[in-house]
Amino acid sequence: MLEDKNQSRTSLAQLGEFGLIEHLTKNFTITHESTLKSIGDDAAVLDFKDKKAVVSTDLLVEGVHFDLAYMPLKHLGYKAVVANVSDICAMNATPKQITVSIAVSNRFPLEALEELFEGITLASKIYNVDVIGGDTTSSQKGLIISITAIGEANLEDIVYRNGAKENDLLVVSGDIGAAYMGLQVLEREKQVFQVNPNNQPVLDDYTYLIERQLKPEARNDIKELLEKLEIKPTAMIDVSDGLSSEILHLCKQSGVGCNLYEEKIPVDPQLINVCEEFNLDITTIALSGGEDYELLFTIKMEDFDKIKGNPNFTVIGHMVEATEGTHLITRANTKIELKARGWNALSE
Helix, strand or coil, rough: CCCCCCCCCCCHHCHHHCCCCCCHCCCCCCCCCCEEECCCEEEEEECCCCCCEEEEEEEEEEEEEEEECCCCCCHHHHHHHHHHHHHHCCCCCCCEEEEEEEECCCCCHHHHHHHHHHHHHHHHCCCCCHHHHEEEEEEECEEEEEEEEEEEEHHHHCCCCCCCCCEEEEEEEEEHHHHHHHHHHHHHHHHHHHHHHCCCCHHHHHHHHHHHHCCCCCCCCHHHHHCCCCCCCCEEECCCCCCHHHHHHHHHHHCCCCEHHHHHCCCCHHHHHHHHCCCCCCCHHHHHHCCCCEECCCCCCHHHHHHCCCCCCCEEEEEHHHHEEEECCCCCCCCEECCCCCCCCCCC
16 A cells, blocks of 8 residues: 555655656666666667667556556556566567656655665566666656666567468467456455455465566566577567457458467466456456466467477467458357457546
8 A cells, every 4th residue: 555654754845856866766777788878867878789779668657557555666666667578578679778757746755656666676677677767757646657668689580560471370478367357356355445444355365366467577588488499470469458459469460360269278277266256257358358468479380399388388379361350269169250358548
């Protein structure tokens, strides 16, 4: 929870903008030769020499993307970095630097932002990215975080969304749907707490799902795993808005259709148990839930022998002609048109 009335609170006005920046960024260290100049000037200076730069940015808004009733600020900082690092990984590139910008209202004391930046600092160390700049400003209401991630790659290694071909295999890393169910558990416990604040949540049966929601991990290991297998994906995207939405993005960009097999979608046993508890359909959650930050990609059919049996990957379908459309093949072997039912930030 954000509020702790026993802790001292330091007003941000006491530090001023530049004092706040200096205070929050004092623990960031530089580890990459490509970072020539980071925080402290009008702009950062990067040197990628013969490498290509890959850039992605993301915006997180309180009340839209996160709820501080159950999202600890340290976890929020960590997750904000992960979401952006994941986008760089989805290009088959290596993340190197990030910028961090925040807008905060006066309800946040310095100590709250220190927690936020503890998470950002931890993630920057784990994912080996340099924090090279950003901005701070005030907000009329709530907290807003914007992070830009910068990565590097050889031109021949970069993978786009538009390279999938007919007969390519559709592959996903890890398991799908757990982050969304973790959110459902947290939302339920929030409602219980609001009715009876003395009723403390018991979350022992939901640890994996909650971790996937509050502290997800980007798959920065996939690039190296695929290189060792001598596989280059033909198209790739990260699963942030829901599996069905991401598949349709790949299909649209590549000009192909897809057959996705329900029985092949990888889900964690804890997800199965909790879906039964909530009386929710497992496949619907796997298709529509977001924030898994797994990588979804296509490979050539001839690479199947290289990837089969690998515990990091699951082949879940194959690409077809665009005229065949995009379908889910159910366990009963019926075809259902695949719809984008994932996260939509602009929906009411």
